[in-house]
Amino acid sequence: MGHSATAIEASNPVDIYRSHISELLAPVAGKPVKDIYDRLSWTQTFDKGDLGLAVPSLRVPPKEASAKASEWSEKFPNSDLVEKPVVAGTFIQFFFKPQSLTKLIVPSILQKKTLYGTNPRLGLRDESDPKKGKKRMVIDFSSPNIAKPFHAGHLRSTIIGGFLANLYEAAGWDVVRLNYLGDWGRQFGLLAHAFEMLGSEEKLEKDPISHLFDIYVEINNISRPEEEEIKQKKEALAQASTAGEDITELEQQIQILESKSVNEKARQYFKRMEEGDEAALATWRRFRDLSIERYKRTYSRLNIHYDVYGGESTVELERMDRAVKQLQESGLSEESQGAVIVDLTKNPKTKKLGKALVRKRDGSSLYLTRDIGEAYKRVEVYQPDKLVYVVASQQELHLAQLFKILELMGHPEIAEKCQHISFGMVHGMSTRKGTVKFLDDILRDVGEKMHEVMQKNQIKYEQVENPEQTADTLGITAVMVQDMSGKRINGYDFSLERMTSFEGDTGPYLQYAHARLCSITRKAGLSAEDLQSADLSLLSESHAINLARALSSWPDVVQNTLKTQEPVTVLSYLFKMTHMLSSSYDILKVVGSEPEIKKARMALYEAARQVLNNGMKMLGLNPVER
8 A cells, every 4th residue: 555545545644744754763762653743843934844843842851952863863764755854953854755745745635625634533522432423612703783883893703703613614523603693682672663763664674784773873863862851850850959949840851751762662662572572572583583684695795604693682581590690699799789790809810800790780681691691501502612702802801701700600611611712903994985884885895996906907807707796706805814814813904905906915816826726727628537647756846846845734734723723824824825836837837838747737736726725715715716
C-alpha cells in the first residue's frame, strides 16, 4: 500500500508526514512517538520548514536543547518524504520533499473535493468509540429585536456566528443554530396598539419589518408629549402637596391623562399577552411570524440558516420564577430597596462583577432571570457540550454575571460549557440616504456601489452574464470580508470605498481570484479524468511546489482556527494562498503548454480552486465563477 492510498483516507495529509517523522525520530531521540507527533507544529512561513519541532517541548533541559537538536538531526535516517532536517537553535525544521508532496496532496484534494479540510473525527465525544456520537454545540447568534433596526452589532454577530457554526460542522460537531429574538416585552403592547391606530394590512404583508418599525417610531412620537404633560402635572402635584394646597383636581387630571395615554393602553395590552389572552397573542404571533419570514430571506443572502427561532417569549414564566426562587433559597440573592439583586462584590474573586439585578421593584423580571431560565432550557432540550453566545463586547459584564451566577447556583457543569464570543463595534455604518435602518438597506447600497465599480472595467463587465446579481453577491462578500479582516475584538470603520475595491485584501479580490481559476479551467477544456491521469512529477518549479505546500496546510489551518475561533485565521490563509496563485500565472501557464505539462498544472490549479472554494464557503461566502 503506497503513501497515496493512506493520504486519501486521512483527513489531513500532513498527518501522514507527522506520523512518518515521529516514527523516524522516536528511536533517535528516545522519546515516545505520540509525544513527538503532538508537538510537531505547522510553521508561519515556508522558509522555516513545513513542520517544526521545539526540542525543549519534549522535556529536554534548555541547556542541552540545541546540542540535542543537532544530534537528532544528524542521526535522522534518510526518507522518501522529508529532506534532511535543518537545525535553527533549539528548533528542528522539517521540509517536505517536493515530488512526494505534490503526488500526495493534489490527488487527495481532487478526490475529496468539498470534504478536503474537514475532519469529522474532531467532533466525536470519544475518538476511540464513534458509537458514542458527536459533540453538540448550541450557538446563539444574530438575535435582533423585532420592530427595531437590525444594527451593526447584529450584523457582526450574524457573520461571526454563521462562520463558527460552519467551522464546528467541518470539525464533525453537531451544531444547533439558534436565533434568540427580542420578541417580548411592553414594546409589543405598544406595537399592537400602534397597529390598531396606524397600521396597514397591505404594508404589513409586503414588508413587515419596516412597517412595524415605522409605526413604532410614530407611536413613540405620539406618546412623548403625553408623558411630558403627565410628568409636568406630577411635578405640580408634588409642589402643591408640599405647600399644603388642595390637590384633588390635579390628581383627577393625572388619572384621566394616564388612563387615556398610549403607554397605559400598551401596558394593558402586554398584560393581556402575559395572561395568555388568545386575541392579544394572535396579533403578537402574527408580527413575529411575518418578521421571521422576512429575516429568513435576508439571512439566506448571507448563506445563513437557523435550526431554531427562539426568543425571549419562549422562556416560560415558571422557569423564570423557579430561577428567582432558587437564587433566594441558595442565599445568593437579597432584597435591596424593594428589588432583588445578587451582590457579587462580597466575594473578592467576583468583586469586579458588581451587583446583578434579578427582579425590579415592580416585580417584573429582567434579562438576567430570563437568561438563567433560557440557559437551563437549552441544557435540558439539547444536552449540549458547548453553549456559545456571539454577542458584542458591551455585554461582557452581563454574560460574565450570568455564567458566574449559574456556577454559584450549583451548576458549574453548565457554566463550564458556556462561552462568550465577543467582538468590537463597527463605526460609521450608515446608508447613502443617511442613517442605517436595516441590513437590507446596507446590502442594497453596497450592491449598487459594487455595480458602479464593476462598470469601470467595461471589457470584463460585458463578459458577466448577470451583472446585477453578481454585483449583489460581490457586495455581500465585500461586507463580510471587511468584517472578518481583523481580530473579532477590534472594531473597524465601515468603508464603502475600501471594501468594494478589487485592489488589496478585499472580498472582491477573493472573488476575482476564484473567478480567474474558473476561467482558466474553462479555457483549458480538460476533463476530470484528464486531471486524474496527470503526471504530477512535472510540477518542478518553485512556484508550483510552494503552492502545493500551501494547499497541504489547509486542514491544519482549519484545526488551528478551532483554537483561535477567529474568521481572520481562515481569511489570511486564503489571501496568502491567492497571492501565491497570482504570482504563479505567468510562470505556470496552462493554455499553450505541452499537453502533459498542461494537465499537471491544471490539476494543481483545480486543487487550488477547490481549497479556495472550501475556505470561502466556510466563511459563508458564495464563490462566483465569472
